Amino acid sequence: MSTFPDAVPLAVPHSVDKAESAQPVRPRPGSFRRVWWRHGLAILALVWSLFPIVFIISAALNPSGTMNTAELFPNNISMTNYDALFSDTARPYLSWYKNSMIIAGSGSLASVFIGACAAYAFSRMRFTGRRPGLFALLLLQMFPALLAFVALYVTFVRVGNILPAIGINTSAGLILAYLGGAMGANVWLLKGYFDTVPRELDEAAKVDGASHARIFFTMTLRLVMPILVTVFMLSFVGLFGEFLLASIFLRDVDSQTLGVGLWSMMNVTGDRNKYFGQFCAGAMLASLPVVLLYLGFQKQLVGGLTQGSVK
Amino acid sequence: MSLKKFQGTPEVQHPDSPDNPDRPGDRVVRSKGEPGGRRRSSAASPLWLVVTKWLLIGTVLVVLAFVVQKLIEQGSWVGVVIAAFVAMCVLAVYGTRHAVPLKYLLPGLLLLVALQIWPIAYTVGTSFTNLGDGHLISKQESIDSIIANSVREVPNAPRYLLSVAVKDGADPATGEAFYLLTEPSGKPLLGDKAGLADLPAASVEKAGNGRITKAAGYQILTAIQVNARKDLNEFAVPTAEGAGIKRVGLAEAFQGKANVSYDKASDTLLDSATRKTYIPRKASWVPKDGQGDTFPQGWKENVGFKNFSNVLTNETLRSGFLKIFAWNMVFAVVSVLSTFVLGMLLALLLNDARLRGRALYRSMLILPYALPIFVTALVWSSMFNQDYGLINKLLHLNIDWLGDPWAAKAAILITNLWLGFPYMFIVCTGALQSIPGDVLEAAKIDGASALRTMRSVIIPLLLVAVGPLLIASFAFNFNNFGLIFLMTGGGPFQDSNFSVGSSDLLITYAYRLAFSGVSPNYGLAATVSLFIFFIVGLMSYEGFRRTKSLEEVN
Structure with a gap:
């Protein structure tokens, strides 16, 4: 649900770390003359990838806060847009922020846990229907849950009539709707990593009398922590940016997420020009959690995306 | 550990x-x-573990019991059966030592069935109906609604003073409504869905005008609460055959008579005021003589394959569908290819150990992928603004990016290239680093030039590794709702045709059919969704089969 598919198993013969360590890491002195053109092109690529981000920041700091006065680099810097953002009672930015964090945070925690449980069963146990089950999950993943949005909407309207706490317009209902895909989306990636943990460890623990639950909770979960972090991150980013279901489910302005709220700030008001600075200020703050997650866990992300099915 | x-x-x-x-x-x-x-x-397992386990099972069962009670109140027997079944599953799986794999699979499985498989099944079901605006209720409900709406005030009949109330302790928003009425003579009456009854004069207090302000055992609703209850518009206290007392405004009620009556034998509605007969046609009540308006209350019914054949044969629908489908394919293919090529080139560029600051370059290059889609799509659509946008300003152009069909498509493809290349960059970097060093060395010993090594060794190995990802990326972009909806909303719209936009994908088209059109048509939207299911599933399955990644499961 983020920009591109989160992750699917990738058949890479060797792990990234191994290959990285096989190559000389320290650049030799004097090699700059041979690679300067690479620097040149890389800087060009940086300009391409960063100019919209620079634009967001400068528009957020632009004192007049309209689109026609926004430049790539700001002439003046002020916080007026942030003041407007936090004092706008018709658009409760802080509630949106809170809703987004709660929905993305608890949704991805639950999703990681459910996925890890299923991956443990698929990786460590042999039972009837295991292989068909795995293939079915892969195929289901091809049918994104959001295509069934009409059905989800109608279903949750009915559920809400009976249990208002998880109906339309509630965070809990939306989280539940997201969790429908929890198993399908991540099991392959997780299972690939679970398979890399030697089974001998399980056997040894079993010989010592540990139960399957004990092995899972105290041993396996810790050994696969890197992939759990990756999957948590991917699903957090996905849920944080999800728009379709959120826009259908969350109708009240107080229950909306950042995505739905910021979108309506730009579109429902009908005055994009006027609200542009306020929008950019909000967008900048909204991007912070995800960007920090990315930069902080970059290694796990790259590793997790590429070595999912390394055996 | x-x-x-x-x-x-x-x-x-x-x-x-x-x-x-x-x-x-x-x-x-x-x-x-x-x-x-x-x-x-x-040794046995420690007591606290056993207790915790049973406490958890107990909690789940208590919650389910609560749900069952709610379901019984609403009379939803299917729901009761489902809840009971779930409870039994939980007990059987977690209460015994059998079915160990299921202990790990059950939560995900239940959610999967309830929220992914059931919606898909429901979508299939909906695609065979006319569910949509004006066709949301059953036929009987549509008859009831038409009759209730046709209640008109009987000339010269008395008006009552009205207070709306619910039983003490009932929820003002949903509890059964009671009408506390005062006749012109001052006599208090109690009306409910069964009919009129006397209200002991001693148990009520009245305001100066005679309106009841307090009644023993009843809680009178405030004006706001009354306005919030949409069900009261349909509510009438029945008094005689086809007649009833209806609310008018907040404090008055009148004696009225329904003009429309239903004749079960001929399955027709008769309007006694206009002398018109209405017959059922296409799930709506239409005048028999063809003159005049159809009642807005239609009903939901099965239409067989009509939605499907409509999409394929109806001239407007088909041309729109084919146009969208063609652009949808172009969008997905160009997006995947452009992002892949740019990502791969950058990965190759930075895959040189002699290059200083590679880590920094990489962190900066994946930033576009880290921003939430709603931020990037909205910012890019602002940058493409014709009058104030950054793109026109920087390049000294005056292109109406979002107003011209072709420019809008170009703008979307440029944006998606920016959004998507970091992902390809990440996976290509990983795949490049995992190409074994000895293969490259062998190529070198055989005297292959750098270009030749690239063409014959590196790129084929890279493609093998990221092939499945390209398919997944295609499937994702085929349904890239967020980008299109946030950037252009499917527009620009041409020739005042507001159902098919120039940059619509099938999924944004289905969304508009269902939720933002003038008359929502869930049935047709579900049909379009099924077409998407089918196209994407087929292509992905074929793609995965060709890359043989499915065979590696062990």
């Missing part, structure tokens, strides 16, 4: 382990005389 720790704490055990029937390979270690077997008989 290391193995040592386990060996050091063998005395703690769990009841589930010994009888796992699914692990034939483990039988060896569980045979009698082995250490595991001996300890098992001497």
